[in-house]
Amino acid sequence: MKIHFVGIGGIGLSGLARFLHYEGYTISGSDMSEAPILKSLRRIGIEVYTPQKRENIKDYDLVIYSAAVKSDNPELKEARRRGIKTLSRREALPIVLRGKKVYAVAGAHGKSTTSAILASILKDSNAIIGAESKEFASNVRYNKNSDTLVFEADESDASFLNTDPYLCIVTNAEPEHMEFYNYDLDLFYEAYRKFLQISKIRVINSDDPFLRGVDLEAVRLDPKSDIKIKSHFLKEDEPYIRFELRDFGEFEVWGFGPHIALDASLAILAAMNEIGLDEIKENLKNYRGIKKRFDIVDRSENFILIDDYGHHPTEIEATMRSLREYARLKGLKDIVVIWQPHKYSRTVENLERFVECFSGSSKLVILPVWSAGEEKIDIDFKKHFNRYSPVFADRIKKDKDGVSLLVGQKTLDRIKNGLVVGFGAGDITYQLRGEK
Secondary structure, three states: OEEEEEOOOOHHHHHHHHHHHHOOOEEEEEOOOOOHHHHHHHHOOOEEEOOOOHHHOOOOOEEEEOOOOOOOOHHHHHHHHOOOEEEEHHHHHHHHHOOOEEEEEEOOOOHHHHHHHHHHHOOOOEEEEEEEEOOOOEEEEOOOOOOEEEEEOOOOOOHHHHOOOOEEEEOOOOOOOOOOOOOOHHHHHHHHHHHHHHOOEEEEEOOOHHHHOOOOOOEEEOHHHHEEEEEEEEEOOEEEEEEEEOOOOEEEEEOOOHHHHHHHHHHHHHHOOOOOHHHHHHHHHHOOOEOOOOEEEEEOOOEEEEEEOOOOHHHHHHHHHHHHHHHHHHOOOOEEEEEOOEOHHHHHHOHHHHHHHOOOOOEEEEOOOEOOOOOOOOOOHHHHOHHHOOEEOOEEEEEOOEEEEEEOOEEEEEEOOEEEEEEOOOOHHHHHOOOO
16 A cells, blocks of 8 residues: 655654664655654665655555644645545554554653563564654664554554554553543543553552542552652663552663653553563563653753753643752752743643743743644733742753753853753753754
């Protein structure tokens, strides 16, 4: 089959495209503008077009489009005019996953980390995750000799219901993406309940109030009683945590914070369906983190720059705890936070928690909201975040020995010392890397 992906530059759709390319399909795709991920797709032989236009549609058998693509997209309209079958990413999942023994990982927070850790433990499995694993430098790992697939399942559009999981992991079920569920909590939790029901084996975080009350057979992890944190330490200047899991002994995994121990423990319990404990402990050493999650992009004696995808207060709070521990071990006093709010709706709905979650920072820099296509909502950031005396900048610029805060073309300030972290799911990741 010849398959064209509209919106191929997204981390989710690019993963499906890569995987089907490795499976032998003829793959092409398009996006609105150039991005680093498109270059990586071209390197493996996928033809990618920018910008999107109707002339890009050729004799394809199928067109798959991302959730961000609107019905008036010129390529989608042209494909439908020609009578080419079109499927949303959600609708296409059964094609991608068919014939696989799927280990599906879902949850509002931690699913990318848990998926990547599980993929490291099950080192011979296929993997499609929503982030780039530093172990295999991609969001996809392909092994034609394995039918096992670690898959990061998405609850934002209920597409996790199309994964037909052999085993599911649910890290938590905190309400998120409620616009898809018409702000109906019953509808939201019912989707999670169906996801758990269709899985043959379930591994869940029983500390989550909803998951704790689910009346289904499951491997239940209680982090308060099942996990004992032993220490945080640096190995070759990289962050590691050592913990005990039940009576299975000690484990070491890349990262800081109780949330990392939780994610690793869920992955370990799931992997026990496939391999033995000694192999799990050994393979866990393969995990080296994922891009955009506590991602150390630059460091020197007195300056460390970290990129973190955290865009919800729960995620930011967890990373802030890790940052404080990291700063202590590195002997750094200042933690400078650069925050690019992601979506007006999320910012407004969680405003009180956002105000609280940056506690412990020595300076807060706020960038313009990354709208993700939403209509603008006026938010008085100066008023709500006045306790931090925030600095407002249009963008940041990374150079060889620090970060500059820019307003227009004018440099407002330069940060050359301390622990600096950028939070957000927009283009801040490229700004932090000097790519934009």
